[in-house]
Amino acid sequence: MMLLASDDTRPLTLRDVSEASGVSEMTVSRVLRNRGDVSAATRERVLSAAKSLGYVPNKIAGALASQRVNLVAVIIPSLRNMVFPEVMSGISAVLEETELQPVVGVTDYLPEKEERVLYEMLSWRPSGVIIAGLEHTDASRAMLSASGIPVVEIMDVDGTPIDSMVGISHRRAGRKMAQAILKAGYQRIGFLGTKMPLDHRARKRFEGFTGALAKSGVEVADQEFYSGGSALAKGREMTETLLNRDPELDFLYYSNDMIAAGGLLTLLDKGIDIPDQIGLAGFNGVELLDGLPRKLATMDACRTEIGRKAAEIISERVNTPDGAPSVIELTPKISYGDTLRR
Numbered sequence: 001m002m003l004l005a006s007d008d009t010r011p012l013t014l015r016d017v018s019e020a021s022g023v024s025e026m027t028v029s030r031v032l033r034n035r036g037d038v039s040a041a042t043r044e045r046v047l048s049a050a051k052s053l054g055y056v057p058n059k060i061a062g063a064l065a066s067q068r069v070n071l072v073a074v075i076i077p078s079l080r081n082m083v084f085p086e087v088m089s090g091i092s093a094v095l096e097e098t099e100l101q102p103v104v105g106v107t108d109y110l111p112e113k114e115e116r117v118l119y120e121m122l123s124w125r126p127s128g129v130i131i132a133g134l135e136h137t138d139a140s141r142a143m144l145s146a147s148g149i150p151v152v153e154i155m156d157v158d159g160t161p162i163d164s165m166v167g168i169s170h171r172r173a174g175r176k177m178a179q180a181i182l183k184a185g186y187q188r189i190g191f192l193g194t195k196m197p198l199d200h201r202a203r204k205r206f207e208g209f210t211g212a213l214a215k216s217g218v219e220v221a222d223q224e225f226y227s228g229g230s231a232l233a234k235g236r237e238m239t240e241t242l243l244n245r246d247p248e249l250d251f252l253y254y255s256n257d258m259i260a261a262g263g264l265l266t267l268l269d270k271g272i273d274i275p276d277q278i279g280l281a282g283f284n285g286v287e288l289l290d291g292l293p294r295k296l297a298t299m300d301a302c303r304t305e306i307g308r309k310a311a312e313i314i315s316e317r318v319n320t321p322d323g324a325p326s327v328i329e330l331t332p333k334i335s336y337g338d339t340l341r342r
Contacts, residue, residue: 011148012055021049032057054142056122068149072314073121074102075131077109077199082258082286083303084132087154090307091130098315100127107132109198115140122147128314134159135200150317150325152310155301157329158204164317164325166309168332170201173299174208177253177281180334182216184341186251186279189213191223192238192263193255202255205283209253222246226259235262250278257282257298261289264296264339280339285332297340302330 017032018025023042030036031046038046049055074091076084091102103126105117115137121129122143128150136144144151144162151163158171181189191209194202210220222245224238238259243249243266254260260282264274272278274294285300309328317323336342 012053012146016053017046017050017055020053021046051139052142054139054144054146056119056143056147058123058125068125068127070099070101071124071126072100072102072311073105073118073126073129073131075105075107075114075117075121075129077107077132079104079106081256082288083284083301086303087132087307090304090309091311092307093304094308094311094315098318100315100318102130102311111135111137111140111198115143118143127318128152130154130310130314133200134161134165150314150323152313154306154310156201156204157327161325161327164310164313164327166306166313166328166330168302168306168330169208170204171208171211173283173301173332174205174210175212176332176334177205177283177299178209178212180336180340181251181253181279181281182213182218184275184279186341187218188221188246188249189218189251189253190242190246190249191220191253191255192235192242192259193223193225195225195227199255205255221249231258232262232265235259236266237262239263239266252278252280254280254282257284257286257289257296260296260298261292264292264294268293275339275341279341285335294339295335295337297335297337299332299334302332305330 014025014028017028021028023046027038027042028046030038031043032050072095078084095102105121107114107117118140126149129144130152132155134153134156141162153161153165154167156167157165157169193206213219222242224242226234226238235258239252239262252263254263260280263280267274267278281297283299285298289296313326
């Protein structure tokens with residue numbers, strides 16, 4: 001575990017916004033509560049200053065205004081993806097032993113939506129934030145930095161955290177899978193996955209994967225991308241498309257297990273010899289797919305453990321406010337299953 005230096009995380013106040021915008025605290029309060037007669041220019045100046053500072057108004061009224069509530073904001077991209085319910089189970093298992101309760105916000109992988117969800121959740125003054133990924137808008141980063149509460153970014157360690165982070169290196173995961181595929185003798189490799197501008201972790205795995213192939217003089221022979229949920233039907237469709245374009249492919253690497261399962265069923269329907277004629281692998285180690293006719297090669301993303309570690313950091317930091325941020329990198333392992341030659 002590597003410790004990071006702690007910065008001043010004093011919560012922002014109306015006075016900070018007042019000084020930054022050059023108007024009185026009373027006017028700032030009117031603008032942020034959308035009350036009173038304030039000119040458009042003044043309103044814009046206040047809102048701009050609040051956004052740049054990362055200031056979030058406090059919705060806890062009266063005597064509770066100076067306190068935190070026993071809630072932990074958990075902000076994730078999706079509940080349809082099998083990955084995040086397992087992360088939530090790890091978080092819940094730890095927090096149920098404390099007075100803290102998780103409250104979930106979903107962003108659909110959209111940075112602007114993440115910003116809105118974060119703004120609303122921070123306005124209730126939770127005791128901590130657990131948020132997926134390291135990539136956020138400038139406004140989201142400002143809000144997290146200025147919140148004065150422990151923040152844990154999860155799932156990824158390929159980057160610099162705002163406070164603490166728990167996850168795996170997706171670039172390293174991609175490299176390890178590429179090395180295993182090359183070692184097994186496969187050379188004509190296709191990639192199938194989500195459109196990656198917004199799925200940063202899938203993009204990093206792809207970067208690590210293609211980088212490792214390039215070091216051995218191998219390029220991805222063909223690739224197929226999609227937008228939407230991880231689905232068996234989409235995996236079938238993409239696999240058909242790729243094989244029709246390039247029947248000589250001898251390995252298919254999928255960005256997640258669900259589309260890989262669709263690909264596996266397609267290959268079995270065609271009577272293709274797996275893994276000798278074509279091998280395939282996914283990512284995530286989804287236990288739901290253990291009942292497939294063949295056990296899929298994959299890599300465990302340490303989902304439940306990531307949730308547990310993140311919740312433990314929040315719990316410890318709530319009890320010890322002066323505690324130092326931390327970085328925890330977990331190490332996923334390849335499961336060869338029946339679809340990747342050893």
